[in-house]
Amino acid sequence: MTAFDAFSPLGPPPPNASQLPRTAAPPLPGSDRLDGWWSLLYRGWTLLAPSGVRIDLTEIERACFQCLLRNPNRELRREELMATRASTNLRTLNVAICRLRSKVLRTGIRLPLHTVHGVGYVFLGNLRELSDL
Numbered sequence: 001m002t003a004f005d006a007f008s009p010l011g012p013p014p015p016n017a018s019q020l021p022r023t024a025a026p027p028l029p030g031s032d033r034l035d036g037w038w039s040l041l042y043r044g045w046t047l048l049a050p051s052g053v054r055i056d057l058t059e060i061e062r063a064c065f066q067c068l069l070r071n072p073n074r075e076l077r078r079e080e081l082m083a084t085r086a087s088t089n090l091r092t093l094n095v096a097i098c099r100l101r102s103k104v105l106r107t108g109i110r111l112p113l114h115t116v117h118g119v120g121y122v123f124l125g126n127l128r129e130l131s132d133l
C-alpha cells in the first residue's frame with residue numbers, strides 16, 4: 001500500500017482473487033454426479049461449478065449460457081450471442097463476459113469460457129442444464 005492509497009477515498013486496492021474465501025454451497029443430493037460438469041440450475045439462473053460453488057447469473061449471462069448450451073464445444077460468433085437479447089450490443093456483451101469471468105474467478109475457479117479472436121467465444125468445459133432443480 002502506498003501513502004496515496006491510505007488517503008484515497010476509494011480505499012486500498014482489493015485483495016487478489018486467490019486471497020478471497022471460497023463460498024461453497026452445501027452439496028446437492030447426488031452431487032457426485034456433478035464432478036467435472038458446469039451445470040445450469042433453476043431454469044438457467046444459477047451456474048453450479050464442478051466444485052459445488054453456485055453463482056447467480058444476470059439476464060445477459062443466462063442468455064449467453066443458454067446459447068452455449070444449445071451449441072456445445074462450438075465457437076459462437078458474438079452476433080449469435082447478441083441475438084439472444086434484442087437490447088444487447090457488442091460492448092454490452094463484452095462487458096457482461098468480462099464481469100462474468102471476474103465473478104467466477106472471485107470464487108477461486110476459472111471459467112472455461114475462451115475468447116476466439118475475431119470470432120466470439122467457446123466454452124471448453126462440460127456444460128449441462130439440470131431441469132429438476
